[in-house]
Amino acid sequence: MNIPKNRISPFDIDSAEAVSHVREYTNSLRKSGHEPKAYVMTFGCQQNEADSEKLAGLCSLMGYKIIDTAEEADLVLVNTCAVREHAEQRALSHIGELKFIKEKNPDMIIGVGGCMASRQNRAEKLKVSFPHVDFSFSTAQIHLVPSFIAARLAGGRRFFPAANLPLHGDNTPDTYYADFPEDLPVVRGSTSRAWVSIMYGCNNFCTYCIVPYVRGRERSRRPADIEAEVRRLVERGYREITLLGQNVNSYGRGLDENVDFPALLERLAKIDGEFRIRFTTSHPKDVSPDLIRVMAENEKIARQFHLPIQSGSDRILHAMNRKYTAQSYFEKIDALRAAMPDITLTTDIIVGFPGETEADFEDTLTALRRVRYDMIFSFIYSPREGTPAAKMIDSLTREEKTERFARLLEVQNAITLEKNKAEIGWIERVLTDDAPGEDGVMHGRNEGNKIVRLTGSAEPGQFVWARITDAEPYLLHGEIVPPPR
Ligand code: SAH
Ligand code: SF4
Ligand code: F3S
Numbered sequence: 001m002n003i004p005k006n007r008i009s010p011f012d013i014d015s016a017e018a019v020s021h022v023r024e025y026t027n028s029l030r031k032s033g034h035e036p037k038a039y040v041m042t043f044g045c046q047q048n049e050a051d052s053e054k055l056a057g058l059c060s061l062m063g064y065k066i067i068d069t070a071e072e073a074d075l076v077l078v079n080t081c082a083v084r085e086h087a088e089q090r091a092l093s094h095i096g097e098l099k100f101i102k103e104k105n106p107d108m109i110i111g112v113g114g115c116m117a118s119r120q121n122r123a124e125k126l127k128v129s130f131p132h133v134d135f136s137f138s139t140a141q142i143h144l145v146p147s148f149i150a151a152r153l154a155g156g157r158r159f160f161p162a163a164n165l166p167l168h169g170d171n172t173p174d175t176y177y178a179d180f181p182e183d184l185p186v187v188r189g190s191t192s193r194a195w196v197s198i199m200y201g202c203n204n205f206c207t208y209c210i211v212p213y214v215r216g217r218e219r220s221r222r223p224a225d226i227e228a229e230v231r232r233l234v235e236r237g238y239r240e241i242t243l244l245g246q247n248v249n250s251y252g253r254g255l256d257e258n259v260d261f262p263a264l265l266e267r268l269a270k271i272d273g274e275f276r277i278r279f280t281t282s283h284p285k286d287v288s289p290d291l292i293r294v295m296a297e298n299e300k301i302a303r304q305f306h307l308p309i310q311s312g313s314d315r316i317l318h319a320m321n322r323k324y325t326a327q328s329y330f331e332k333i334d335a336l337r338a339a340m341p342d343i344t345l346t347t348d349i350i351v352g353f354p355g356e357t358e359a360d361f362e363d364t365l366t367a368l369r370r371v372r373y374d375m376i377f378s379f380i381y382s383p384r385e386g387t388p389a390a391k392m393i394d395s396l397t398r399e400e401k402t403e404r405f406a407r408l409l410e411v412q413n414a415i416t417l418e419k420n421k422a423e424i425g426w427i428e429r430v431l432t433d434d435a436p437g438e439d440g441v442m443h444g445r446n447e448g449n450k451i452v453r454l455t456g457s458a459e460p461g462q463f464v465w466a467r468i469t470d471a472e473p474y475l476l477h478g479e480i481v482p483p484p485r
Contacts, residue, residue, distance in 0.1 A: 008156030010135075010147040018146035019062055025153055026063030029074070038064035039073035043091045044081025046280065047215075047244055048114055050195035052079045054142055055113070057185030062146060066187055070101050075109045075149065080116035082210045084382035088116050092125075099132045109152060111145060113137040118214040121385070123162035135159040139215050140200075143181045182225050190434050192461030194238045198226050198264065199245035204283060206310075207321045207388040208350065208381060211246055220251050223259050227267060234273040239431050239463060240445075241268070243279040249286035262290040269298035274463060276302045276431070278449065284309070285323045287332045296339040303340050304448045307332070308348035312367030313360035316353050319392070326367060333371050344448025345371060349378040351408055352401035354392035356381075361404050368411050374419045374448060375474075376412050380405055413473055420450070420471035427484055430466045432458045446476065456480030 013021070026036040038059035042052040055077050056066050070076050078095055081087040095112060102108045110133045116122045118138035126133050135148045135158060148159060188194055201216040202209075230241055243264075245251065251261040268277055277300055284307055295301045307329075311317055314325045336343055349364060368376070380401050383390040423446075430444035430452050437443050442454045444464070456479055458464045466478030 008151050008154050010144065010151040010156065010159060013147045013150050013154075015143055015146050018150035019058075021150040022062040022146055022153065030063070034074075036064050036074050037067045037072055038062075038075040038077070039067055039070050040077045040079065041070065041094060042079045043087055044079070044083065044115060046195055046242065047197065047246070048079050048081060049189070050197050050244055051114070051139065051142055052077075053186045053188050053195065054184045055079065055145065056187035058142075058145055060187050061185050062149070070098055073108065074105070076111070077145070078110070078112045078114070080112060080114035082115040082119060082122070082214055082384070084379060084384075086382065088122065091116055095126070095130055095133065099130070102132045109134050109149060111135050111137060111148060113139070113142065113145070115139060115210065115214040118162050119210070119386075120162055120165045123160045123165075127158065127160040127163050131158075133158070136162060138162050143184055182221070190461075192238060192431065192434055193240040193242065194233045195242050195244050196226060196229055196233070197221065197244045198248060198279075199251050202246035203250075204247060204323075205321060205388075207319065207392075208353065208384065210384040210387060213386060215246065218247065218250065218253060220253065220255050222255065223252075223257065223264050223267060226264065227271070230268050231271055234271055234275050237461070239275050239461060241275060241277050243268075243277065245279075246281060247283045247286065248279045249282045249288070249291060260290075261286075262288065262294040265291070265294050265301060266298065269294075269300040271300075276300055276447075278302045278304060280306050282307055284329050284332055287336075289335065292335055292339045295336075302447050302449070303342060304344040304346075305336055306346045306348075307336075309367055309371075310348060310350050311353060311356070311360065312363035312365070313356070314363075316356055316360050316363075319355060320350075320353060320389070326363065330367075330370060344374045344450065346375045346377070347371070347373050349376055349408065350381050351378060351405045352381045352394075352396050354381070354389055354394040354396075356396065356404075361407075365408065365411050368408070368415065372415050372419065373412070374450070375416055376408075378405065378408055378412075417471070417473050420473065420476060423450075423468045423476060424471055426468050427481060428452070428466055428468060428478070429463050430454065430478060431463055432460055434460050436460075446478075450476055452476045452478045454478055454480055 029036045040052045040055045042048055064075055080091040098110055112126055112133055117136040123136050126136050134152045137145055199220040201218045202212045203218045205212050249261045251264055252259045309329055310320055312326050428446045430446050432442050432444040442458045444452050446452050454466055458480055464480050465483045467481050468476050468478050470477040
């Protein structure tokens with residue numbers, strides 16, 4: 001390249017050209033007797049895991065062997081989460097540790113991507129306080145990572161694109177609105193379970209949440225592309241397909257075709273083969289009678305629903321901009337149960353949202369007792385700079401929040417155990433894991449996605465039938481039985 005090194009810009013090297021540059025580099029390493037290796041470190045939700053599988057796919061296309069530790073790696077990509085302060089702190093402390101590894105291997109290239117790296121002030125921090133990091137990339141720039149690597153290998157400057165965005169704005173550069181490339185290679189972490197993103201971004205702007213700012217506006221993939229991907233996976237022996245999106249049940253908006261989430265599910269459930277479909281996450285406002293009908297009618301769709309309620313108080317739900325009331329939420333739950341009495345239900349709860357009174361919190365406890373979830377994911381509210389809730393007056397002390405959090409868990413743990421015990425004696429179809437657990441015993445997941453510890457012999461990554469013999473708070477025990485007729 002005939003340009004001064006410090007002016008090489010990743011945007012001057014297109015992705016295909018970049019991949020071949022990096023391949024030349026990895027080939028030269030290999031010829032000199034060094035196997036080039038890449039490590040992709042992932043924080044955050046399933047969406048990030050799916051993105052990391054694409055990053056690993058690109059690394060492998062560029063000639064890197066994928067490994068699972070940073071120590072031996074020539075390339076480290078860190079995929080970060082920004083949903084709570086704690087998630088950012090964890091990522092930053094791991095990124096900090098990479099400094100010492102890079103001191104031993106100065107040629108190591110480090111790129112930091114994902115939701116945290118998509119925020120202006122965090123990209124700025126990476127640039128200023130983490131000089132060992134070579135570049136950052138946003139959630140919409142995964143396909144550009146080869147260009148970022150190639151530019152850096154060619155002697156280009158460190159590069160932090162999100163650092164140039166407006167602070168606390170809707171940090172969504174134009175690339176967020178472009179179609180995300182369909183043809184990225186994927187190295188999947190499992191041979192039996194696959195993530196399939198059906199949409200990107202979120203338009204809901206719940207007042208506490210950073211996701212819409214770091215993942216941009218909602219875009220849906222075309223149904224034909226999704227169907228083709230699911231077909232390929234099923235043909236290759238995948239037994240469980242989890243459809244991913246921040247709000248899967250608003251799928252289809254903005255496409256030229258007239259398709260919504262129930263229609264997509266129905267289409268995928270028609271694919272031949274032995275597999276099951278899950279999806280996450282759904283927004284209560286978009287749970288329609290049609291969706292419930294399609295679930296009830298199609299055996300391939302797992303009878304499991306993750307429906308975040310966040311709070312049981314209408315006042316707090318309003319302040320969160322959740323667009324439903326506790327009562328309208330309960331009606332959706334009742335409709336799901338009426339159509340599928342054995343459905344497994346889980347939820348997300350935020351404790352200590354600004355202004356949450358003792359009465360509001362008790363409404364949340366009431367909701368837990370009313371719905372009787374199989375399991376909940378609960379979080380102490382974490383203010384995210386730039387979101388509306390971060391400007392609300394938060395008068396609760398840390399102690400009050402942790403005390404409420406403990407009470408919440410106490411109520412739920414009892415329910416979880418009761419719900420699990422109720423399954424004793426049931427004969428369930430369980431998908432075994434890709435390998436036995438550390439104790440040498442095969443585990444798997446039932447229809448409701450609960451972990452089942454199995455006795456009896458079972459191949460990995462296959463459906464077996466098991467009779468549930470015992471239940472603990474986070475584990476069922478089952479013995480393998482012949483398939484029922
Ligand atoms: N799109 C999904 C998941 C978003 S993040 C949904 O709408 O449910 C997953 C969970 O993290 C949320 O459901 C919420 O319970 C929690 N969460 C999001 N922002 C948070 C914050 N600022 N503090 C604490 N928990 C938060
Ligand atoms: Fe965040 Fe709400 Fe969107 Fe979920 S629906 S990602 S909680 S803004
Ligand atoms: Fe975290 Fe981004 Fe997922 S903020 S929860 S990794 S969408």
